[in-house]
Amino acid sequence: MLEVTNAILHYGAAEALRGVSLTAEAGKITCVLGRNGVGKTSLMRSIVGHNRLTSGSVAFEGKALDRSAAYDRARSGIAFVPQGREIFPLLTVKENLETGYAPLGRADRNVPGHVFELFPVLRQMLSRRGGDLSGGQQQQLAIGRSLVMRPKLLVLDEPTEGIQPSIIKDIGRAIRYLRDSTGIGVLLVEQYLDFCRDLADVVYIMDRGQIMHRGQAEDLDNPEVRKLIMV
Amino acid sequence: MGFLRNVVAAGLMLAATLVCAAADEAELRQLVAKFADANNFQATEAVVRELGATGSPAVEGLLTALSQGSLYVRKADDAIFVGDEVGPDIKLRDPLNGEAVGTVAKAGLTKIKVNNTLRRVIRDALGGLTLGSNDPAVRLAAADTMFKNPDPATIAALDAAIAGEAVDSVKARLEQARASAVLLSDLGEADKMAAIDILSSRADQDSLSQLSRFQASAEGPLRASAAAAVATIDQSLALWQVGQNVWYGISLGSVLLLAAIGLAITFGVMGVINMAHGEMVMLGAYTTFVVQQVIRDTAPGLFDWSLAIALPMAFLVSGAVGLAIERGVIRFLYGRPLETLLATWGVSLILQQAVRTIFGPTNQEVGTPTWMSGSFQLGQLAITWNRLCIVVFCLAVFALLLHVMKRTPWGLQMRAVTQNRRMAASMGIRTPRVDALTFALGSGIAGIAGVALSQIDNVSPNFGQGYIIDSFMVVVFGGVGNLWGTFVGAMSLGILNKFLEPYTGAVLGKIMVLVLIILFIQKRPRGLFALKGRAVEA
Amino acid sequence: MISQRFFAAGADRRIAITISILIGVAVIVPTLNIAVAPDSAFHVPSYLVALVGKYLCYALLALALDLVWGFCGILSLGHGAFFALGGYAMGMYLMRQIGDRGVYANPLLPDFMVFLNWKELPWFWHGFDHFWFAALMVMAVPGLLAFVFGWFAFRSRVTGVYLSIITQAMTYALLLAFFRNDMGFGGNNGLTDFKDILGFNVQANTTRSALFAASAATLALGVFVTWRIIGSRYGKLLMAVRDAESRTRFLGWRAENVKLFAFTVSAVMAGIAGALYVPQVGIINPGEFDPANSIEVVVWAAVGGRGTIVGPIIGAVLVNAGKSWFTGALPEFWLFALGGLFIAVTLFLPSGIVGMWDSWQAKRSGRKAAADAADATAVPEMAIAPAAIVRGGRPAAGAAPEPQPAE
Amino acid sequence: DDTIKVGVLHSLSGTMAISETTLKDTMLFLIEEQNKKGGLLGKKLEAVVVDPASDWPLFAEKARQLIEQDKVAAVFGCWTSSSRKSVLPVFEELNGLLFYPVQYEGEESQRNVFYTGAAPNQQAIPAVDYLMSEDGGSVKRWVLAGTDYVYPQTTNKILKAYLESKGVAGEDIMVNYTPFGHSDWQTIVSDIKKFGSAGKKTAVVSTINGDANVPFYKELGNQGVKAEDIPVVAFSVGEEELAGLDTTPLVGHLAAWNYFQSVDAPANAEFIDAWKAYTKNDKRVTNDPMEAHVIGFNMWVKAVEKAATTDPDAVIDAIVGVSVPNLTGGFSTMMPNHHITKPVLIGEIQADGQFETVWETPGLVVGDEWSDYLPDSKSLIADWRAPMSCGNFNVATGKCGGKAGTTN
Amino acid sequence: MSKANTILYLDGVSVSFDGFRAINNLSLVLDKGEMRAIIGPNGAGKTTMMDIVTGKTRPDAGEVYFDGNVDLTRHDEADIAMLGIGRKFQKPTVFENHCVEDNLLLSLKGPRSILPALFSRRSTAENKRIDDIFDIIRLGHRRGDLAASLSHGQKQWLEIGMLLAQDPKLLLVDEPVAGMTDAETEETARLLKQIAETHSVIVVEHDMHFVRELGVKVTCLHEGSVLSEGSLDFVSADERVVEVYLGR
Ligand SMILES: Nc1ncnc2c1ncn2[C@@H]1O[C@H](COP(=O)(O)OP(=O)(O)OP(=O)(O)O)[C@@H](O)[C@H]1O
Ligand SMILES: Nc1ncnc2c1ncn2[C@@H]1O[C@H](COP(=O)(O)OP(=O)(O)OP(=O)(O)O)[C@@H](O)[C@H]1O
């Protein structure tokens, strides 16, 4: 459903992505791993339209996205949970969730029940300002918010960062549930290896702006592959 | 005002024709003819006094006409006429019975000049004449005139009028007029005591000054009782004074709020340091001018509706200009708010000069619809209609805006976009559209503020400059991004200003308000309605 | 081309060149004005000397503003007030120098006081008959105001637009106050009709040239001082406070003191600029406190390049030269031209003239470096800087993320 | 070469553009008319227009540019006293000529400047005299309301001294100042009403400047302050200011000037027609500062013709005593103090935005540069003719004030 | 409880925001030289506790003492930092417009007043210290780059470096390994243990592997107060901790 071909990205003169190709499929969880600073975030941001690629292309459901703006990508069904949360600090939790209504028809404008099941704390804090939440709560809000959009592809950049263990487990369960029940595709960046191994259908490993390995979750037990993500 | 005067005049005419027959018409005509020879103000004044002394209601019309400057001498035969200007000609009417006599070119007539002294003499004369009018409003006006110019000689006439008066409110005024005359008369102590009571019940500035003048010259118990009355009135007036300051403060606050409210969006919500905000207000004011100009030329009858027509027009004009500015300049500057200052400063210069080039540098006349002119009395408060309209209008605009911001999806998207444009886009919000419409909304609101402000200020290319500093002050004082803050900020600055002004004068008052703002910000570094907590620091 | 080399130079070299140019101008222009015959092609007319002298004072003011705005993120919309106060201090000295040559021939009281029927010199006018005292006040009054104002504001952690607006309120309040005749500063007519400075006739060509040279030299000194400040550890701290004030506190720095120092130094610089300005234009009046004037200073700095040392100078000179020229050449349309210029600068030179030049240079050298790096086979990591960093100086603008906005 | 340049130094932008732009147009008009008549000394006149943008130091810069760069023969310009003060040293230094067309506070006489507007005695004092007279309503109580700056403050100071000399008690004078551009007049108008309700005939003398007038008059109208009750006499409100107002509620309020558009004189009618034709605008009004420029320009032309050169020194010598027709049907003469003689007119506002003259001085009034009502200027006079050639001669000490050393 | 020999002493501390009690009668004592791990659900008040200690938030009630007898509620952030409390923030906050090296330079222990900052030059000792830190945080190859251009994880490291440069007596480390790879996590644990030999440390983390690696006493906060305290095994065996935090 998502296809990245030969993506090259520069920050000024520095090259952060050096010809990355990757596919993510509907109904599958695609995991991207890699050390700090290898370009995972850069790749995700290129996919959702926050960075503009120097060259290469991104296609979603067969349509090239390279010229479309971030909001059009979102409207075509890509939801994004960025690294660093980026919730709207001065909007209440409720309003943060409601920002996800924008691409929806009038009938769909509600918060799906599983959001509150997954993150009960959000229900308690509906009227608190997003920026006042604790780090982990914000992360939960960011994930919840993306689910409101009923995406076809969910792009998650280190979603477990700062989240308490029990909820990490819940998130894992939820991702699996979403994949199985709605058949959405999930593109997941993770450092947390165990989490990844449990979830991933497909695994990519990046290093220095390039894909070094593509395979299955089980590959992660292979020491050769593991070396790629060790210091 | 002019309209009102015409109504009164018409009423007088009617009354005059009805009772005309009773007076000795020939004698009156002789008197009227004297105007032709009166070639200075004193002489004219003498004629007016003589006419007034006849007590004949028939002269009301002609005296009113004289005070309005529409009494003429026909050069050919020194005959006197009331004239109505019709283009280059003047339609003549008989001064006593109002019958149309024909039309004459202006050059064939000499206008009888009036000055302020003369106007006053005429008004006094009319006051005596109209005591017996059929219209209670006219009698009321007469009573007021006589109250303000007390003359013991009128006591008898007033007594008669009081005896025959059926309307209570008019009767009360007549009694007050009589009381004021009594104080100056040589009537006995009992009468004067009664007069003091009546005056002290009136309890306004006029009765106060009459009583205090009386007190100065009176002796014994009269003096004491006058002093007591003065003290009571003083007290009640002091209270009214507070009420008046509050009202003035609210009305100044409304002006500040109107001026600032568009900025509360473009700057407060969007974070654009919009130095061209004042020019958006100015465009609204010029739109009003153009609308009125068109109405004057094409459909003068609609003039009272001109503001209602100008409001949507101004919203569209300023909104469209705002849209153009956003699309043309500002959209390239998101995330760089300081540069919006530079660019909008440039825009502001250009807009000012454009208006100057198109309309000229001088003031343009924006008229006030009749229903917004003048004032009414609420107790001892004189409330002018235009201020009241502005207060009401401003509250309405504020409520509407609050609704849009807090209760509509658009409002939510606006706020989301300004807090994190990139992430908002990733939520599927069409950020460019939201940006453009938000800026247009802020500008449009500034435009309709311009319509209202054109009613109290002069419409010139500098119009907006006068408001820009105050607007920023209000928005910041209230707390950036908080509409209620803007509201409370504007009102409290308005009221503060108006409470300081009587003690310090306008200049020092303004300086003190500025200093207080500086000190206040030390206490609340993020404005009156500061947002607190992590959310803000993040 | 000199300008080519000048712009391309590293920060330090650029400063050195700027200072040399200023010193050169300080020497050459007066010489060409006084020593060269008026009909010579090299003669610089007095008109130009006065004009450029004025620009130099503006440039110093813009530099002062940039010290706090560009390097410390304090957007002062009231810097005109410090400039004006310095100007008034100098103006008071010049007024006292008139002595009994005023129209009423009062040896003690300036004309406007006589004319308003004042009987004695107000206390705050004492001492201004001495140049040293006036010179001290030129620095002390703006400095003290800035210190007190800043002490309260920074301690209360007033930041961003809130700070901007209260600085604006300050200059606005001073404007209204100085307009009042009762204040004893000549009301809206201000101080004017100066005769001598240090015994020399202010209208004489030589005096004018000397003032010009003094302005250029002072600006050079200002550049030097600013450069030293910026280059020091304190300068880095200043920028750190600009970008993340609260973080510096958690490192133990007192952000309020950091800002206060810069604000005070900047106010003193602005005051000196004002003091040099007044004898050259011959008048100081409350118009200088007009908030619009202070905004204009911000505009100059932005046009030239905020957060650079040379930028504000170029901006001030360019905008004012443009204004002088346009108001004569296109008297009825010059606002279109000036307004258009401001818009164009923001759109096409988003970090000002110097900032844009820098980032263009950075991109060029960056590409070159990238190309070099691509040749080398073993690239250890993403070793290439995203933007060329000027060591010890300011990182290249444009490529750098924007500093925290005022709000 | 074959042109004579004339500098026009009026703000075309900024706060003063509203008043000064018309004066620039007036100058262009006068120069065109003069050229139609064959120019001056056989040369064409050429206007050099600059925009000092309501910025006082810029006035000085532009003045310098006009004289030094453009070599203009004379400059017509300035409005506010501040702008004039700002350019004075320049004109003195470069020996230029400035014609200043606006009423001002007096207390000045400079060799290079010709004051064609009114001094306080040509406007303020006659206005007060009128109000004190029976015709004017025998006013006993006075509100002196002005914008807080030098011209109103000085004028009020002079007026206060004058009123007190006429026996007006201190408690019967209320002085009030407002900032520039003041727009909220509610409190002040209600204070005026209160002050005026004390039973004595009250009048307001307004030195309110420029922009602040429109809201002031609007508030007067709305609060129903009628001219019969409390007349307002203004010194800065002319036809141009009224053009932005609905004057119906203001009928009867007064202004004191040396010229009104409504003045019934052939010279005026001719001028108005020519002006409307020149501006191609039937609604363009004329006003007092315009007339001052007309007078000043004609005086300069005559003086240049008399001296047969535009050399400033020659013109300065030639112009004293020059008489030219003013637009009110008489002649105005340049006096040795560089002020001119003018009639003083009091007019009442009419519903059509014009003034109707209700009173005028029987003859011409000589501009008094040093007020007789201020203690320190009482004994000063100005006379720029040789041999005195002094702007501040002290008749008490017999010395030429402070400028003795520098006059040349 | 005696305050002597404690580096940090909190007793009965409460704080609420708009009526919400984020910290509720919290008592916590850290001995000199001790390292403590703090865990607890999201929103338990861990970061708020650090805010209180570093002077960012004033407690509504309770005592906060440093080094036995210094009442921290009487000091502001800068004072507290100078007293010797350093902090790494949960969300990495570095000086983005400074190069990596200058970030460290500004953090280096030393005088904190204006004049020295104006005139001081960099000493060789300082250079050495910076080089050492670069060795630890492995960012030496990027010392001249703008901090803004670092990736998230690199910024985490830089913050740790800044904390080291400060050389405080007490280190408050909020989620240091968020966004780090497992290998880096182990590396960080080693580093912290090494630091703890000479300093007192409080670490907040959700990564149980990491906490286990540290092998120190653990405090679990919940709803603003201590829920459980003891060795990791002890705490993770606590039913309530499993219920609210670890999950099943
Ligand atoms: N805005 C930027 N400007 C310049 N360089 C950047 C920018 N953002 C990232 N980089 C650089 O690009 C490279 C890739 O960064 P990216 O954030 O994609 O890494 P990452 O794999 O997500 O790392 P982490 O695991 O630490 O989040 C890094 O070397 C980083 O320094
Ligand atoms: N300014 C504030 N206004 C309102 N609530 C706040 C504020 N600051 C913190 N809170 C609330 O206080 C609680 C404690 O927050 P804190 O950040 O200390 O949690 P934490 O333990 O650090 O969580 P995490 O593990 O997610 O980082 C949270 O519920 C948070 O929403």
Ligand SMILES: NC(N)=O
């Ligand atoms: N001279 C004036 N009106 O300022």
Ligand SMILES: [Mg+2]
């Ligand atoms: Mg990342």
Ligand SMILES: [Mg+2]
């Ligand atoms: Mg936390």
